[in-house]
């Protein structure tokens with residue numbers, strides 16, 4: 001009999017979907033290490049240095065242009081989420097940020113205001129990894145629970161305002177689960193709502209056929225895709241979804257990067273690009289005419 005001495009929540013034992021949290025972490029760190037970074041994130045850099053995992057072998061070297069590009073694209077997506085969370089915290093300084101599928105996101109260390117409550121929800125193996133690798137903070141909790149299981153809603157005090165984020169999560173759920181999850185959040189947390197991102201349908205199709213590669217790494221199937229032109233359909237998930245707002249990324253690096261906020265509005269790009277959207281929820285009985 002062999003004895004495995006690897007601690008619970010070892011990064012080398014993760015299943016394909018939980019492992020994607022290492023992919024996003026790595027690309028944030030690649031971007032954060034640049035002197036001209038779009039996303040200062042010292043905690044992500046520290047984690048990648050400390051974790052015993054073959055990041056470069058698995059996801060490619062930062063010397064590769066495709067890895068640097070992914071780093072920049074990740075940073076722009078993350079900046080959209082950070083902006084929405086920071087804006088929420090200005091209006092609700094003691095509010096709660098619920099991060100569904102939190103993985104090894106380091107947003108707390110980028111935007112916390114010293115007063116808010118944070119709840120990170122993830123599958124048991126990812127939650128164990130987060131608890132083991134990230135420093136414990138008194139106002140931040142980790143819950144091992146599927147985002148699709150309403151149990152996590154019982155852990156949230158809605159008193160001071162709630163913002164739910166789902167960054168890099170929904171593409172791994174089935175379309176019906178995405179709809180049910182939005183409805184569950186709308187039902188429980190009227191107010192600021194939910195920030196989520198989606199890959200376009202062409203991306204979801206290629207990933208589900210195992211044809212979406214990043215260096216030598218093949219991204220896992222992504223059952224849910226939504227074109228940016230379909231964003232408003234999210235309103236139909238629940239009557240309390242009062243508004244669907246497209247969150248436009250900030251400018252990127254270089255001449256082309258600076259055009260990003262304009263390019264994403266062009267019809268030809270808009271039809272095929274990824275989305276970040278903010279759903280605003282209203283209380284029961286107020287959805288009509290809002």
Ligand SMILES: C[S@@+](CC[C@H](N)C(=O)[O-])C[C@H]1O[C@@H](n2cnc3c(N)ncnc32)[C@H](O)[C@@H]1O
Pocket residue numbers: 017018019020021024025100101102103104105121122123126145146147148166167168169172
């Ligand atoms: C691409 S990673 C994103 C991690 C982090 N939000 C980020 O942007 O770096 C996807 C995360 O979703 C988590 N996940 C997948 N399915 C989930 C589910 N049903 N409930 C909760 N978390 C889930 C995975 O464990 C993983 O941590």
